[in-house]
Structure formats: structure tokens, C-alpha cells
Amino acid sequence: MENLGALAILLAFTLAVYSIAASIAGKLKGRPYLVVSAERAVYAIWFLLSFASALLVYALLTDDFRLAYVAGHSNRALPVLYKFAAWWGGQEGSLLFWSWILASYAAVVVYTNRRRFRDMMPYVTATLMVTMAFFLLLIGFVVSPFKVLAVGREVIAAPDGRGLNPLLQYWAMALHPPALYLGFVGFVVPYAFAMGSLITRQPGDAWIHTTRRWTLVTWGFQSAGILLGAGWAYAVLGWGGYWGWDPVENASLLPWLTATAFLHSVMMQEKKGMMKVWNMVLVSATFILCIFGTFITRSGLISSVHSFAQSPIGYYFVVFLALLIAGTAWLILDRLDYLKSESQLESVLSRESSFLFNNLILVASCFAVLWGTLFPVISEAFTGEQITVGPPFFNRVNIPIGLFLLLLTGVGPLIAWRRSSLESLRRAFLWPVVGAAATAAVLLAAGVRHFYAVMCFSLCTFVAWTIVAEFYKGARAIRSRTGKNWAMAVVELTHRNTRRYGGYVVHMGIVLMFIGFAGAAFNRDTTEEVKIGDSIRLGAYELKIAKLDEGRNPNYSWHHAAVEVYRDGRRLDTLHPERRFYFASEQTTSEVAIRRQLNHDLYLNFAGISDQTQNAVIQVYIFPLVSWIWIGSAVLFFGTILCLIPSKIKLQYARTEVVGVARKQAPVRPS
Amino acid sequence: MILFVAALLAAGAVLFILLVRQKDLPEPELISPVEHLEERKARIYDGLRDLTFEYRVGKLSEEDYQRTKAELQADLAKVQAEIEAVLKAGPAPRPVPASAPLKPAPAGELFHCLQCGAAFERPMKFCGECGQPMRGGEA
């Protein structure tokens, strides 16, 4: 059976190579038959990879431990959900999963454009298939998911598998890789269209309009993947942190930063015909960083707590990345004349300028994170010593960047194109600035002295005010014309221009998340050894240890504490932190107890048992405002979905006087 | 058994990609040479509409509104002039899209494009091959 799976992958690889050749030959020689044949190959590849994936999942669900992969990542006692999730739990399987997602995306792209863009589609197909061929090369020839365990020439089956690391047996971790992959793989589509457009010198910006929704959805998945990972780290790892600037975390952040920059700078090209070269560079950089992130994560290049063993596939990635970078750079440089800008920057106080700074700062952050992540590699190459930099480096650079970005989020949408008069600036920003100053004053008066926290809260007020004002002004105008109530007016307003108002909602989500981030400046914690009856005090809480017990079951042994939470003498709740030791994987996990509230989380971790006294070691944390990060995330996704909804009024030609040309009323374009 | 399925897979894949019939080929796209300019025009109108809304809502000063409106209208005029120039320019024929097969001439009356010579069975306003206005030539 595994032979069928391996065959399907090899067949798919052959078809991918055929597809590249047929697309390009068909285009250059004017043979539409070859182009269509190449597109059929894309569908066939999807079918073959679905077949291979189904075989692997079947093997996982039926505990087929003849397969090395199944034995390595699943075991009999594992719940069904995680047996399925083991598909992406290890190197080979996750590469197959990646390939299947890529094949699915490619099939959708080819199908939806089967009658359009005939000029550039062959190159789009070819670009997609080059990437496909690379990944199929890996799973076909280097790290096959269908390898069997063997002794001599006989295939053996392990009695039971090594199972999934219990740290990963958490719902967010089951979803985190799929979300991340849907995001990372998806960026090949805008990149492919950009390359197709560049190669054929398409007039106009068709590649941007066509891929706008793709880019947004992909970005949404990337964000989801990153935030799920953070949520998992917070709830499972026991130290209450959601981001550690670990190389693997950074690898997922890098393409997100350039993708965010890209989402904004394409608006400049759409509205003003500016930044064409820059957009090509950004979309290529995002795609290359996606591949690069995969490379860092899997190759063991940089040691990390997520670190995976050093693997031969690293070299393949390096070659592929080098070819990608070289090819893309040559193409862009060769067609610089085609990418000439149509307008210029006129004033520092303009929307163009704020977009430019937005891009500058996001790319600067990307560069800084990249530099910090690769520091051990670079320092070793130059000085012979391997030097790492830690969270202090990343925070020092990224906190000011984040705050500046927050400022731009408020300024950008309100400032006029080209040049903004002082009068417009006053109208837009007077009250928000007053609000921000008031926030700062209140905080300082209350004794808060943490500089960045005060800045952050003030800026949050500033941005929130601008967003609410936008909705208010717009809804008021609609109300006065149509007489609807406020709620309906806001809905109508948003529906008329979902890109703009959906974008505002996304920005609001970011503001809420920053409020959550700022809370970390006020974290408190304490660690104490306790026995039954002891109390721990932190902040306004008194925590009484009511029960301490232990036990075991076939899966794991456990230590558990029942902790009663008191505040001002009143009992609020009982929390149950636990520590487990899983036998199969010899892995300890802590089941953290969290009491989540809007103003702060009370977080209890059963850290261990003291060797000397056999007392329990309990850690108590108070994390102010951290729930706002998750609330902000939800708002962010809601906003993203809003942006995807088509606007009510689509590209209608307004009845307006055109100066200099005979008065004409153009027909309404069918939508 | 496995061998049989394997052979089936391989054969199926090969046949699927090679058996492309004439009717599976997509019809030639009628790309107007000014399509991207028309899109640009639509976007400028979009921008004008947005601008008017922002002004009504009170975000912009009178000065900014008038200035930006004038700039957008000038842009519009420029694009319109470009469109007319392209349509008038005539023979610098657009390269024919590679995926458009040249139809064999069927029996009966045909309408020919005077610019590139392509033949069609019904009278067309714009030639489907080169995009230039046809002057209603008959065979």
C-alpha cells in the first residue's frame, strides 16, 4: 500500500516537470493544446496527492506501524483527532500536507482562470509547478512519508508508536500548522501572478486586482497561525509567555511583516500607479521568506527550543532559495522600464508618505528580526564564535517600531492624498490628539511611570478615537440622507465600502492587541513552596492550598493542587493546576490553571516537587490585560472577513463632469 | 492488486493530460486594447466618489477638496485621451494571444478584419484577433 503512495508522489513529480515544460513550450510556440495539457496535469497532481494523503491518513488511523512515519508520530492510545493531526506532526507528513495544499491552491487558480489571462497564465502555471516540483522532489526522493521499517529485507511493524508529544495534544496546536501552511503556501499565488505579469509585460495591474482576495485570505491564515501558536504557548507551556523570539517563531513572523507591508503598498499602486518595482520586490520577498521560514524550521540551521534535527533537506532548500532569488532579481532588473512609476511623492504630510513610512518600518522590523535570528550564523561566519542575541535585542528594536506603526495606523487613513492642508489635519486629528494627551495625563497622575506603556496606551486612544470618529461621521451622513437608525447606518456604511471599513475594523483589532501587549509591563509573579493549608499572596489575591494529591493512569502520572482563590475575604473560585508525566514519551507537561478576566488573568502553574522537602512548588502570575490580545485577534479576523465581502457599489461610473473632454455619460459596468 | 491500481493510476494520469480535444481549448479572449485603461478610469471615478463622501462628512477642508478633485479630473482627462489615442492609432497591431487558434475558414460568407485579416462568421465591431475596429468588410 505504501508503494502506491510512493508511486503517486513520483507520478505527481513527473507531471509537475511535464507541466512546467508544456506551459512554457505551449506559450512560446503558440500551441494552446500544450497549455491546456499542462493545466490538466495540475488537476491530475491534485488527485494523486489527495490519493497519497488519504493513504497516509488511513495508515495513521488504522495504526499501521509498518510505516516508519506512523510509528514515529502516533500510538495506539492517541485520540483520533491527534492521529489525524499526526499527518502534519512530523517532517515527511507535513511536507506531504504542504504539497497537497499547494496542489489544491494551484488547481483552484488554474480552474478559475481557465478562460482568462490566456496571455500570462502559462507562466503562472509554470511558476506554481516549479514550486510544486521542488516539494515533490523532497518527499519523492529524500524524505518519503511511506518509508517502511525493515530488518534486512523484511518489513516489520513496531508494536506501538512513539506517539505525539503531549505538549502538542492541544486543540490550538492541532490547528496551528494547517493555518500556518494555508497562509505560507498561499503566497505562491500572488507571486506567480506577479511573475506572469512581469514576464509578459502585461499592461495594467491585473495581477494585483486578481490576487487581492488571495493575498487577504492568505494573510488572514498567516495571522491565525501565528496567533494560535501564541495562544498555545501561553496556555500550555507554563511560563505565561506567548512570544519568545525563538528562531522558529521569528521564521513565521518574517513573511507576515512583508505581507502586511505588501497589503498596504498595493493600494498605492492601485490609486496612484506608484511603487511598482517595490511591490514586485515585496511580493517576491514575502514568498521567498515563506520558503526561507520553512527552511529554518526544518533544517536545524539555528538551534532553537523548537529545534528539529539536522536534516539533509536543508541543502536542497538552500539551492532552491538561491535559484528563486537569482531568477526573480534578474527578472525585475531586466524589466525595470516596464515598472516605471506614474506619479511621485509630493509632500511628507500625505497619505503616500504614511504608506511609505508604514512600509519602511515593517521592512525594517523584518530586517531586524532576520538579522537577530541569523546572528549566530553570521557571527560564526565572521568571527568564528557563535553568538546569539535574545529577547532584549528584539524587544528594544521592535517595541518602538510597533509604537510608530500604531501611530501610522491612526494617521494614515485620515490624511489626504498628495498634500494635506493644515486645516484638514486639524479637523482630523485635533480630538484624537486631545484624547491621547488626556490618557497620558491620567496615567501619569495615577503613578504609572513605564514610558512605553504610557506611550502605548496614549497611542491606542489616539487610533481608537480616529476609527470611531470615521464610523460616526460616515454613519451620521447616511442617517441624515436615509433616516436609518445608527446600527443600520453603520452596516450600510460598511457595506458601501467594505475595503475601507473592514480595514478600520482590522486596525481596531490591532489596537486591542496592543493594549494586551502593554499590559505585560505590569506583570507580577511569585514562586513558593507550599503544603496543604498554606497561603500565597499576590496582588489583591490570597490563594489557599486546599488539597494536594497525586495518582497515575495508563497514560500518565500526575500531581494536582486544588487552590482556593480569595479576594477581600470573599472566595471567588477554585483552580486546579496539575503536573503530568507521560510514560510513552517520557514527557512532563503542566496543566496550567488560568482564571481569565478582562482586566487580568490569574495564572497558576504547578512547577514541580521540591526534592528536599517534598513540598509542591506553585507559581502564581498576574498578567494584566492579556485577554485583550485574544479579543483583538477575533476582531482582526472579523475585519478581514469584512474586507472580503464585495462592496455594494462596484466600480460604477459616476455622473461627473470631465474637464477637457466632451461630456459623456459612460454606461454602468455590469458587475 | 496493488500493481493493477498502480497501472491504473499511471495510465489514467497520462491519458488525462494527453487527450485534449479541440473543444476543450478555451475560446479566444476578446481583449480590448484599452481594457486596462478603462479599469483605470473606473478607479478614478471610484476615487472621486470617495472624495465627495469624505468632503460631505467633514474630513476635508474646502481647499483640499477642490484641489484633489481638480487633480483627479485632470487624471481622468489624461486617461480618456490615452484611450482615444489607442483606438485611433490603428495598425500597431497587438500581438495575437498565443492561445487563440486560427479558425479554419468555414464555407459561406465571411467577414474579414482589414487590419490583420482574421475571418469571422458574423459581423463584428472589434476584431477578435487584433482588437482593432473592423470596418464591416465582407468576404
Add this chain to the structure above:
Amino acid sequence: MKRYSKFAVLVVVIIGSLVWLALGGINESKTYYKTVAELREMGDRALDKRLRVAGDVEAGSIVRMGREVRFVLRQNDMRLTVIYDGGEPLPDTFRDGAQALADGRMSEDGVFRASKIQAKCASKYEAKPGSEPIRRISGAT
């Protein structure tokens, strides 16, 4: 071109501040990665640097004394005694035989005082290598 000069000045100011922050951050946190053997070689030079030492946790050597944890890092035959100040709970992956990284400073009495411990996550992406801990990439396969 005057309009560009205002813009250019701002860009330079922003990039300049970021570079300044970055350099400060590097100095504040730069940590030299050393194996137990290399640490021994460094001798006195090790005393004034922030270090991250890699080794395997020797089986049976983990002793918890209140908040502090004392253990031995091994590499082949060489041993290093480490005392961790217990600032954060030890990672769940920290146990006998695990590959560990200890961040901290070497003290004159030959004991390494660690302020942070990392232990290698039982990786999703497979096989644990042999006796050498995760190492620099140049030359190593």
C-alpha cells in the same frame, strides 16, 4: 528635489535610531555559544562574558534545593556543575539525559551560574542525534 530631502532626513533619522537601538540590544544580550569542552578551554576568559553552554544533563544529577536547581552538564567525559537560580520553572523537557542549554555566567569557583535553562523539545521533526549536542553548522552535517 527639495521635497525628497525632507523625506530623506526623516528616513535617516528613523533608520539611525533603529540601528542605535539594535546595537544597544546586541550588547545587552549577546551570548556566546559554547560547548562544555570549549568552555573549559576558555579558562579565565570565560569569566566576563554572557555564555550559553550546551551539554547533556547527566542522569541522576538533578537536585532541587528550594528554588535553586543544581545539575551536571556533560559532554563526553567532561562535566560542568550548573546551579540554576530558579527564576522561571524549568521547561518540561528538562530531565535526565536531555540536551540542555544553560544561559548565564561562569563564576570563579568553577560553577556555572545559570539564569535561564532550555532543554531541547522532543522534536516533531524527528530523530535525536548522537552524543554531540546541537552545534554550529559550518562543517557539521
